[in-house]
Amino acid sequence: MTQPDDEPNTIFAPAVRATTIGLLILITLIAFEAMAVSAALPTAAREVHGLGSYGWAFTGFLVANVIGMVASGQLSDARGPRLPLVAGLGAFLIGLVLAGTATTMAQLVAGRCVQGLGGGLMITAIYVVMGEAYSDRLRPPLFAAISSAWVVPSLVGPVVSGLLxxxxxxxxxxxxxxPFMVIGGGLMVPALRTLRSPEPGAPEPGGRRLLPAVVVAGGIAVLAQAGQHPSVLVLVASVAGISAVVWGLRRLLPPGTATVRPGVAAPIALRGLLAGAFFGVECMVPLSLTVQHGFSPTAAGLPLAASGVSWAVGSWWQGRDVGDDGPDRRIGLIRAGFTCMMLGAVGMAVTAWPAAPGWLGYPSWLVAGLGAGLTMSSVGVLVLRYTTEATRGRDSAALQLSDATTSAFTTVIAGVLVAAAVRGAIGYTAAFVTLDLLMCAVAAVGLSVAGRARPAPEPALVAVPEPAR
Structure with missing residues (x-):
């Protein structure tokens, strides 16, 4: 495969080096706040006398994050990614200062909400920048680097946060x-100056996508609470939450996402299926090992760290330069990823039996992480390949939404099953095995439809007969 002499041949070539480093810094910081801050929040909530509102520090972040994703996609399509990225940086910085100087729980939650909004604005805009500033050849290794940027906070972030x-x-x-946010944003400035501005035209009306985004965010908040505090009342409310999410997604996701239509809709749907299956199982891995095998908290958390490493390995593998990187190769990687996910889920189902060896959970979830790395990065590559300049923002936002909503659904299922086990309605073994096999079935659906992740068919040309003379 030939390329122009002036085109960068690596993501750290001089022409894109600063942009790459800036992107990785920003992704790492977003990941740290999303994953590592949980170790410090209990201490923070006690100090500001707000343990009763502790859950809102997470729910507020999640709700604002969803709204930020959609707003960023809309702004990116209408005005380019500069505005949402700069606004996201500013909001995230303000959120950090608000949370870090909080003297009341209301201020702490407000800071987390502003952080979530900023993170959502940035993550979608970053995808748009990746689509505009990097060639198709450089995007797979860039996705691999971004996966690694998520791994470090997941491994060391909670420890650092707890020690601080x-x-x-x-x-x-x-x-x-x-200061790290300022550095990362500063490195992005040269790239933002060179990005394409959208063609003049009438932008999409502001409320058309923001209203469904607010509805989806509210529905996800209800589902998140249902998963954390299951009860009859909450489960009834979750029906309304599910209805709200479905209504909003029908207006936010590309047409054909539910049917996995070839084109940009298929990889977005596959992202949701993989995320739902993976996080549906992962949220209960430590609990399963603790309850069923008596593992210590540290030992029960090790499979999550192992899966983070194998995720990065899978993402690196898909990012290798093999010359021909057409749809067939990507579909093969996606199928391999879903197969690994199925094997991991089945392995955790077996591990959930008290008579089975508990250590089986380690290789099982290691394999699942490998599959997630192969699939998540591959569907991201395909979305940026299949989208258009006019819809790159909304399609990037749809990719994030697909991930967030299906993960919310499957973690609610996990919470309901465990709540039933706590009440004695079913046994813990039945709860864990049922969850793992259900998520295996979700991954099996992804495997069965992975072949649809191809470009949309070209419209047929209809010959128009010449008028009779």
Whole structure:
């Protein structure tokens, strides 16, 4: 495969080096706040006398994040990614300062909400930048690097966050990131100056997508609460939440997502299926090992760390330059990823039996992480390949929404099953095995429809007969 002499041949070539480093810094910081801050929040909530509202520090972040994703996609399509990326940086910085200087729980939650909004604005805009600033050849290795940027916070973030909260101050978990955000944003400035501006035209009306985004965010918040605090009342409310999410997604996702239509809709649907299956099982892996085999918290959490490493390995593997990177290769990688996910889910189902060896959970979830790395990065590559300049923002937002909503659905299922086990309605073994096999079935659906992740068929040309003379 030939390429122009002036086209960068690696993601760290001089022409894109600063952009790449800036993207990786921003992704790492977003990941840290999304995954690592949980270790410091209990201490923070106690100090500001807000343990009763502790859950809103997470729910507020999640709700605002969804709204930010959709708003960023709309702004990126109408005005380019500069505005949402800069606005996201500003909001994230303000959120860090608000949370880090909080003296009340209301201020802490407000800071988390502003952070979530900023993170949503940035993550979608970053995908748009990837689509515009990098060639199709460079996107697979860029996705591999981004996966690695998520791994480090997942492995060391909670430890660092906990140590800061215990030996220094929980405030540094927020305030300590401010200079790094400034550095990451500064490195993005040269790239933002060179990005294409959208063609003049009438932008989509602002409320058309923001209203469904608010509805989806509210539905996800209800589902998140249902998963954390299952009860009859919450389960009834979750029906309304599911209805709200479905109504909103029908207006936010590309047509044909539910039927996995070839083109941009198929990889977006596959992203949701993989995320739902993976996180549906993962949220209960530590609990399963603790309850069924008596593992310590550290030992029960090791499979999650192992899967983070194998996820990065899978993403690196798909990002290798093999010359021909057509749809057939991507579909093969996606199928391999879903197969690994199925094997991991079945392995965890077997591990859930008290008579089975508990250590089986380690290789099982290691394989699942490998599959997630292969599939998640591959569907991201295909979305940026199949989308158009006019819809790159909304399609990037749809990719994130598909992930967030299906994960919310499957974690609610997990919460309901475990709540039933706590009440004694079913046994813990039945709860864990049922969950794992259900998620295996979700992955099997993804495997069966992976072949649809091809470009949309070209419209047939109809010959128009010449008028009779």
């Amino acid at each position: 909260a215990q030996h220094a101050s929980w405030r540094w978990v927020f305030l300590g990131l401010v």
